[in-house]
Amino acid sequence: MASRTKTIQVESHGPEARGEIVLSVRDLTVAFGEKVILEKLDLDIRRGEILGFVGASGAGKSVLLRTILGLIHKRSGKIKLFDVDLEAASEEERLRIDMRLGMLFQHGALFSALTVLENVQVPMREYLDLPKRLMDELAMLKIELVGLPPDAAGKFPSELSGGMIKRAALARALALDPDIVFLDEPTSGLDPIGAAEFDELVGKMRDTMGLTVYMVTHDLDSLFSVCDRVAVLGDKKVLVEGTIEDMLKSEEPWVKSYFRGKRARQLDLAARA
Numbered sequence: 001m002a003s004r005t006k007t008i009q010v011e012s013h014g015p016e017a018r019g020e021i022v023l024s025v026r027d028l029t030v031a032f033g034e035k036v037i038l039e040k041l042d043l044d045i046r047r048g049e050i051l052g053f054v055g056a057s058g059a060g061k062s063v064l065l066r067t068i069l070g071l072i073h074k075r076s077g078k079i080k081l082f083d084v085d086l087e088a089a090s091e092e093e094r095l096r097i098d099m100r101l102g103m104l105f106q107h108g109a110l111f112s113a114l115t116v117l118e119n120v121q122v123p124m125r126e127y128l129d130l131p132k133r134l135m136d137e138l139a140m141l142k143i144e145l146v147g148l149p150p151d152a153a154g155k156f157p158s159e160l161s162g163g164m165i166k167r168a169a170l171a172r173a174l175a176l177d178p179d180i181v182f183l184d185e186p187t188s189g190l191d192p193i194g195a196a197e198f199d200e201l202v203g204k205m206r207d208t209m210g211l212t213v214y215m216v217t218h219d220l221d222s223l224f225s226v227c228d229r230v231a232v233l234g235d236k237k238v239l240v241e242g243t244i245e246d247m248l249k250s251e252e253p254w255v256k257s258y259f260r261g262k263r264a265r266q267l268d269l270a271a272r273a
């Protein structure tokens with residue numbers, strides 16, 4: 001398969017370009033009965049960065065994501081979003097925080113019985129009380145923002161290509177102008193060109209809107225081309241974190257085989273060419 005790394009502008013976002021910590025996880029332990037999935041895990045994300053989150057299948061990436069979103073109870077530890085401890089947050093604070101988070105589930109997960117426009121309006125209906133005309137205008141803006149043609153608004157998910165579904169799902173994740181979007185394997189199932197375009201779109205949103213992105217991915221192309229920082233989950237915690245350069249230097253066995261395996265080497269060479 002041809003590399004798609006060269007199609008994307010690689011932009012360096014050093015620590016000086018990043019803002020305050022918007023998500024902080026400390027000493028997080030999550031278990032199902034006797035089975036401990038995450039143990040004393042620490043993680044930070046700064047405003048305006050794209051963090052790529054990787055790890056072996058079954059390492060606990062989805063469990064971590066769902067715990068951060070409050071869908072799974074933690075056993076111990078602290079999760080702070082925008083400096084608010086989620087456990088201590090009042091219902092109103094929690095609601096305000098939820099409105100600042102966007103989520104793109106794996107496989108798009110659009111409602112099949114709703115049009116794209118109606119899908120994008122789902123979070124608006126849930127959290128805001130706006131007249132229909134205004135919601136239509138706002139949804140159309142989001143649809144345009146993600147690069148979909150206006151006539152996609154009236155289409156049902158079954159009438160869209162895989163890439164268009166991802167864009168529509170991203171438009172929905174952006175419906176409330178969130179500060180952070182969580183993307184769960186956003187490029188899975190896309191062809192290399194569609195995946196590169198999606199990465200490019202996400203990078204553009206970081207650059208133009210200062211969007212913070214937490215991206216769970218197995219896609220080496222995304223990690224090489226658009227992620228500012230990478231965190232590797234293993235042994236129930238964040239094993240290694242840093243830039244792609246740091247990953248390429250790491251001697252940690254899983255990181256080494258993942259980032260310096262044959263496929264990764266081809267991508268690295270392509271990116272440097």
Ligand SMILES: Nc1ncnc2c1ncn2[C@@H]1O[C@H](COP(=O)(O)OP(=O)(O)OP(=O)(O)O)[C@@H](O)[C@H]1O
Nearest residue numbers: 032035037055056057058059060061062063064233
């Ligand atoms: N509700 C649950 N009850 C019991 N065990 C669970 C539950 N949810 C997840 N697990 C277990 O937690 C572990 C981590 O799963 P998780 O889905 O987070 O892995 P992952 O890193 O996202 O994997 P993949 O890359 O394949 O998506 C697995 O062993 C899984 O079986």
